[in-house]
Amino acid sequence: MNFFSLFAPFYDCFMAALHKKQGKVLLARLAPLSGRKVLDVGGGTGKLAAQLEKVGADVWLLDSSAAMLKRARRVLPDNRAVLGDAASLPFAEDCFDVVMIVDALHHFRKQEIVLEEALRVLKPGGTLAILDFDRKSAAVKLLSILEQVVLEPALMLTAEQLEKLLTQKGFVNLETEIISAAQYLIMSSKP
Numbered sequence: 001m002n003f004f005s006l007f008a009p010f011y012d013c014f015m016a017a018l019h020k021k022q023g024k025v026l027l028a029r030l031a032p033l034s035g036r037k038v039l040d041v042g043g044g045t046g047k048l049a050a051q052l053e054k055v056g057a058d059v060w061l062l063d064s065s066a067a068m069l070k071r072a073r074r075v076l077p078d079n080r081a082v083l084g085d086a087a088s089l090p091f092a093e094d095c096f097d098v099v100m101i102v103d104a105l106h107h108f109r110k111q112e113i114v115l116e117e118a119l120r121v122l123k124p125g126g127t128l129a130i131l132d133f134d135r136k137s138a139a140v141k142l143l144s145i146l147e148q149v150v151l152e153p154a155l156m157l158t159a160e161q162l163e164k165l166l167t168q169k170g171f172v173n174l175e176t177e178i179i180s181a182a183q184y185l186i187m188s189s190k191p
Ligand SMILES: C[S@@+](CC[C@H](N)C(=O)[O-])C[C@H]1O[C@@H](n2cnc3c(N)ncnc32)[C@H](O)[C@@H]1O
Pocket: 004, 015, 041, 042, 043, 044, 045, 046, 047, 048, 062, 063, 064, 065, 068, 084, 085, 086, 087, 101, 102, 103, 104, 107, 108, 109
């Protein structure tokens, strides 16, 4: 049993304010979403996926925690809430317009493989949106310690480190937006 299995019942309450802010940023940056196929990797309880569905996106959500997925299935059809590992996506290549990874990359032990998988499943010209915590921030350093206490990997990167990794993996047209002292959003494309 991992941390998210235990935390799932409280997750949405705890994250409500952050989800509202993150949703607003993502909707603005990913518009127009109507009719677009979106994959939310490490999508958790589906709170952000639901916001994208509301504006007409068709969202698939993948998560490794059955407890988090159980909640995602309240807002997405069962066949679009998928149990799995971000490092081995059970989807064909070139099939999504958008892949998003929100507050999740730092939880993935195999970050480089996850980025390769995101590139594989995106359509040419498709968008990868990664929103995560910047390890340069003092608050994030504290968060990292707390996450390690509950045995999460806490592999936060700086925006510069993630930009370098994305470029190495073949993503292009990088755009970085600083959301707050602790968070950034990096948008990039599959060539
Ligand atoms: C902090 S939550 C973020 C959930 C959602 N993206 C959000 O912003 O509310 C991180 C999620 O990543 C999932 N996760 C961790 N490792 C994973 C992996 N290897 N593959 C898929 N999901 C994973 C966890 O189960 C958890 O639901």
